[in-house]
Amino acid sequence: MAHAEQVKKMTELVAKFVGYTGKVLPDDVIAKLEELRRNEDDPMAKVIYDTMFRNQQLAKDLDRPSCQDTGVIQFWVKCGTKFPLIDELEALLKEAVVKATFDTPLRHNSVETFDEYNTGKNVGKGTPTIWFDPVPKSDSCELYTYMAGGGCTLPGHAMVLMPGEGYEGVAKFVLERMTSYGLNACPPLLVGVGVATSVETAALLSKKALLRPIGSHNPNERAAKMEKLLEEGINAIGLGPQGMGGKASVLGVHIENSARHPSAIGVAVNVGCWSHRRGHIIFDKDLNYTVLSHKGVSL
Amino acid sequence: MLEIKNGKKILVTPVTAEDLKDIKIGDIVYLSGSLTTCRDVAHRRVVEAGRQIPVDVKGAAILHAGPIIRPLPDDKFEMVNVGPTTSMRMEKFEYEFTKRTGVRVIVGKGGMGPETARACKDFGAIHCVFPAGNAVVAAVCVEEIVEAQWRDLGMPETLWHCRVKEFGPLIVSIDSQGRNYFEEKKVEYNKRREEQLTKICKEVSFIK
Numbered sequence A: 001m002a003h004a005e006q007v008k009k010m011t012e013l014v015a016k017f018v019g020y021t022g023k024v025l026p027d028d029v030i031a032k033l034e035e036l037r038r039n040e041d042d043p044m045a046k047v048i049y050d051t052m053f054r055n056q057q058l059a060k061d062l063d064r065p066s067c068q069d070t071g072v073i074q075f076w077v078k079c080g081t082k083f084p085l086i087d088e089l090e091a092l093l094k095e096a097v098v099k100a101t102f103d104t105p106l107r108h109n110s111v112e113t114f115d116e117y118n119t120g121k122n123v124g125k126g127t128p129t130i131w132f133d134p135v136p137k138s139d140s141c142e143l144y145t146y147m148a149g150g151g152c153t154l155p156g157h158a159m160v161l162m163p164g165e166g167y168e169g170v171a172k173f174v175l176e177r178m179t180s181y182g183l184n185a186c187p188p189l190l191v192g193v194g195v196a197t198s199v200e201t202a203a204l205l206s207k208k209a210l211l212r213p214i215g216s217h218n219p220n221e222r223a224a225k226m227e228k229l230l231e232e233g234i235n236a237i238g239l240g241p242q243g244m245g246g247k248a249s250v251l252g253v254h255i256e257n258s259a260r261h262p263s264a265i266g267v268a269v270n271v272g273c274w275s276h277r278r279g280h281i282i283f284d285k286d287l288n289y290t291v292l293s294h295k296g297v298s299l
Numbered sequence B: 001m002l003e004i005k006n007g008k009k010i011l012v013t014p015v016t017a018e019d020l021k022d023i024k025i026g027d028i029v030y031l032s033g034s035l036t037t038c039r040d041v042a043h044r045r046v047v048e049a050g051r052q053i054p055v056d057v058k059g060a061a062i063l064h065a066g067p068i069i070r071p072l073p074d075d076k077f078e079m080v081n082v083g084p085t086t087s088m089r090m091e092k093f094e095y096e097f098t099k100r101t102g103v104r105v106i107v108g109k110g111g112m113g114p115e116t117a118r119a120c121k122d123f124g125a126i127h128c129v130f131p132a133g134n135a136v137v138a139a140v141c142v143e144e145i146v147e148a149q150w151r152d153l154g155m156p157e158t159l160w161h162c163r164v165k166e167f168g169p170l171i172v173s174i175d176s177q178g179r180n181y182f183e184e185k186k187v188e189y190n191k192r193r194e195e196q197l198t199k200i201c202k203e204v205s206f207i208k
């Protein structure tokens, strides 16, 4: 295939995939919501879960985005340095978002700051968000896609704690966010926590934590223990779906971490809503693709 | 009018204060009849600029939302997708708005504050939550878009006057006695949060 044709093909595939993720939730999110629905015995919470499942079915049947807020589109790209389209990737992803915006259709969610106007295409300065991690010697390209809605973006928070505040301080920081802003971010929430050395390192990790499959654990034993403690603790608060009360509060808690300066603990929390529109797709050098987030989908 | 069908409580517009008397926070109701989308700027126009709202919402419902609409021929429209937006943004206008328009059912996302609670009590109205993220369920409850007013505000802010059928589920968050579901829940949540925090802190002393 000629190079230009390949660019066109990948643009179309990414546009279709982004549109698809706005209509159908990933398998792990559906499975978790099913589990929470099954375990719920509060009648009001049950009605809300039933509504969610009816909504996802209708979205599929009528081919419409399942939530009206299709968010700011974000990509985390792990791209092989030998991937043939590496040079075109950034421009291609932008183009794919424009295409998805009109084809799906997606809501227009890109407002230029300071000039304060909506570009009407979901692209602007720095949007879609693209985090780029090069992978040496590989010729494939791994994409995580995410629709960051307004409601679930709002609870996001980062700060630097004094080491004296310890991991106790991290727990307090996360829990307080849940009962203030979390309530309004459409629980059950997926909670991403970054523990690192500064605000921006912690913040990026907290977003990457949201892109991990639900039910996965941090490889560090203590971090995994803290994930479990936070998950149980936040669930025990009983926010329930829509924050209106129920057995659980979260889809999960994921922690991502890095080393830190001895005098600082950078900590950040990021939240995904029940309508956690995450996609995960891998392209090989010939643009054959494998979708890992949604089984059996062909674009 | 309050209709009970297969155990479902359905409010049919026009709704009276009497119809809302026995509806309590935490109840689940549905709405049939007149529902108009109405959000930030429309509230401002009514309350701050003192303009007459061009859709009569007396005894009817408003929805804090900005929908996705598809235009049809002959100045008709189709509701593609509609979901509630955060109601709290309208808190500072809602007392006056309720007083001036006579709206009875206010629908949105999340809770509202003491001013709305006071309005509900003084004028006999309720605030309800439509579970957000369920934009297609909401859209298919819309039978017809009857009219579109204040179109100069653009698609999200236009007053889309809809005829809806069993729109819901709507969970009552403020009742006409002025009780506020979220405010009561928050007290519980905060208490449990402190208990959980104490528990977690005992197990995460990793810095020694």
Ligand code: SF4
Pocket (backbone or CB within 6 Å): A067, A068, A069, A070, A148, A149, A150, A151, A152, A184, A185, A186, A273, A274, A275, B083, B132, B133, B134
């Ligand atoms: S928080 Fe999520 S589900 Fe709720 S309205 Fe926003 S995008 Fe939709």
